[in-house]
Amino acid sequence: MLDFEKAGGLVSAIAQDDQTGEVLMIAWMNREAFEETVRTGRAVYYSRSRKKLWRKGEESGNVQEVREVRVDCDNDAVLLKVNQIGGAACHEGYKSCFFRRLEKDGSLSVQGERVFDPQQVYKK
Amino acid sequence: MLDFEKAGGLVSAIAQDDQTGEVLMIAWMNREAFEETVRTGRAVYYSRSRKKLWRKGEESGNVQEVREVRVDCDNDAVLLKVNQIGGAACHEGYKSCFFRRLEKDGSLSVQGERVFDPQQVYKK
Numbered sequence: 001m002l003d004f005e006k007a008g009g010l011v012s013a014i015a016q017d018d019q020t021g022e023v024l025m026i027a028w029m030n031r032e033a034f035e036e037t038v039r040t041g042r043a044v045y046y047s048r049s050r051k052k053l054w055r056k057g058e059e060s061g062n063v064q065e066v067r068e069v070r071v072d073c074d075n076d077a078v079l080l081k082v083n084q085i086g087g088a089a090c091h092e093g094y095k096s097c098f099f100r101r102l103e104k105d106g107s108l109s110v111q112g113e114r115v116f117d118p119q120q121v122y123k124k
Numbered sequence: 125m126l127d128f129e130k131a132g133g134l135v136s137a138i139a140q141d142d143q144t145g146e147v148l149m150i151a152w153m154n155r156e157a158f159e160e161t162v163r164t165g166r167a168v169y170y171s172r173s174r175k176k177l178w179r180k181g182e183e184s185g186n187v188q189e190v191r192e193v194r195v196d197c198d199n200d201a202v203l204l205k206v207n208q209i210g211g212a213a214c215h216e217g218y219k220s221c222f223f224r225r226l227e228k229d230g231s232l233s234v235q236g237e238r239v240f241d242p243q244q245v246y247k248k
Binding site: 001012014016020021022023025026038068069070071072073074077079090091092094097098099100101102106108111 | 198
């Protein structure tokens with residue numbers, strides 16, 4: 001059903017808040033990640049940098065419960081409508097990874113407030 | 125500001141309906157596409173298959189007026205909040221490219237109705 005060949009074994013995956021419609025993040029999935037996501041109902045991505053499955057929230061507890069899966073017309077992207085446990089999808093502690101807005105002067109302004117302090121959650 | 129090097133000169137670009145929050149499509153941008161988007165206020169993508177700029181709507185008239193640009197935490201994806209002229213972003217005539225929902229039996233069901241007939245619009 002999905003075309004994993006177009007981008008070297010991966011499809012794009014967008015996570016959107018099921019209730020508010022806010023776009024939370026974008027990541028990648030290989031076939032294994034997609035199948036585990038569908039089977040378990042929790043978002044699993046593929047980390048290109050770590051070259052392995054990324055079970056979203058396995059470290060922070062902020063898992064994404066998948067309410068609905070949409071597939072795009074090219075079969076190379078999926079849209080997950082999710083319930084974001086913990087209220088924040090971004091590893092920087094914001095609800096959405098898209099927490100910065102481009103302003104007319106070319107600068108980026110932070111929108112919204114941190115839901116958690118990354119240093120507390122990840123304890124690195 | 126954006127990291128175009130991570131994915132061979134491209135960043136991901138998600139278009140979202142500014143009013144309803146519906147995710148309309150995902151595409152790619154190179155630096156030129158991004159800069160033209162910001163400068164003109166109309167979404168310009170980069171077509172990987174045609175290897176050139178894709179001024180969304182230049183053929184169909186269904187341009188996307190960009191109301192807001194968000195940048196993600198990794199600097200390799202942008203979120204455009206747009207006003208979709210013509211009401212449909214998808215070349216298949218649906219409002220969103222994500223017009224198919226994955227059902228429990230593994231099939232895809234079409235959600236929503238066609239806004240236009242692709243054969244009329246593109247006259248191919």
